[in-house]
Amino acid sequence: MDDATESTKTGLPERIRACLFDLDGVLTETAKVHAAAWKQMFDAYLKSRPGPFVPFDPVADYDRYVDGKTRSDGTRSFLASRNINLPDGSPDDPPGTETINGLGNAKNEIVLKLLDTQGVHVYEGSVRFLKAVRAAGLHRAVVSSSANCANVLKAAGIDDMFEVRIDGVTIAKENLPGKPAPDTYLAAAKKLGIDPDQAAVFEDALAGVEAGRSGGFGFVVGVDRVGQADALRSSGADTVVTDLADLLKQEDQA
Numbered sequence: 001m002d003d004a005t006e007s008t009k010t011g012l013p014e015r016i017r018a019c020l021f022d023l024d025g026v027l028t029e030t031a032k033v034h035a036a037a038w039k040q041m042f043d044a045y046l047k048s049r050p051g052p053f054v055p056f057d058p059v060a061d062y063d064r065y066v067d068g069k070t071r072s073d074g075t076r077s078f079l080a081s082r083n084i085n086l087p088d089g090s091p092d093d094p095p096g097t098e099t100i101n102g103l104g105n106a107k108n109e110i111v112l113k114l115l116d117t118q119g120v121h122v123y124e125g126s127v128r129f130l131k132a133v134r135a136a137g138l139h140r141a142v143v144s145s146s147a148n149c150a151n152v153l154k155a156a157g158i159d160d161m162f163e164v165r166i167d168g169v170t171i172a173k174e175n176l177p178g179k180p181a182p183d184t185y186l187a188a189a190k191k192l193g194i195d196p197d198q199a200a201v202f203e204d205a206l207a208g209v210e211a212g213r214s215g216g217f218g219f220v221v222g223v224d225r226v227g228q229a230d231a232l233r234s235s236g237a238d239t240v241v242t243d244l245a246d247l248l249k250q251e252d253q254a
């Protein structure tokens with residue numbers, strides 16, 4: 001924690017009245033599952049194209065182009081990095097159709113299978129932190145680009161911990177710009193009736209931390225699961241932890 005941060009029972013600055021949590025990689029261990037599904041889909045697609053095969057890197061490519069973004073933004077962004085431009089197609093394009101939606105649907109088939117076979121695992125430190133902020137009377141929202149957010153929260157057994165959920169389904173329905181735009185976080189703060197400078201954002205994705213910074217949120221916590229603390233800081237995190245429960249430690253030590 002930064003020395004300048006006034007400590008409360010939760011390790012957050014005193015002005016904070018709400019916590020806005022990303023899902024995949026912050027609350028649940030599902031960022032890894034998404035990264036594996038993206039790799040399987042993109043590698044199959046890249047192999048089908050003429051020219052040398054350069055595989056999708058599940059760390060570097062995932063963090064830079066895909067993590068935190070909606071399914072279609074992530075697909076578009078990685079393909080653009082390889083100078084591949086595909087039409088959007090339609091949301092119900094069958095998996096494998098050579099469109100942004102077709103490739104995204106293929107990835108979703110894989111992710112659903114993986115979630116089904118592996119189950120959804122929560123980060124225990126995140127659950128402890130969630131319980132601590134609830135006990136401290138802070139509002140809680142989940143803000144995820146994933147259209148599978150509701151099911152993942154349910155499978156993780158933490159769906160009753162949040163007053164507000166903004167997710168990939170909301171983004172499509174309300175036509176919100178996805179992360180790195182701040183709109184999804186701003187929508188959550190608005191629904192909670194809290195000003196952005198009274199809300200803290202918790203994010204493992206560079207795109208999400210950027211959204212927290214550009215939205216004028218009161219505190220941005222970078223959650224480093226893959227050794228990218230410096231990148232999280234330079235994208236706008238006020239502090240970086242490897243486990244949300246680390247925020248509670250300074251209270252224990254006080």
Ligand SMILES: O=P(O)(O)OC[C@H]1O[C@@H](O)[C@H](O)[C@@H](O)[C@@H]1O
Pocket residue numbers: 023024031034035066067068069070071074108111144145146147148149168205
């Ligand atoms: O394909 P879904 O479940 O709608 O998820 C979209 C994105 O949701 C984000 O939360 C993940 O960080 C991305 O990896 C994922 O691709």
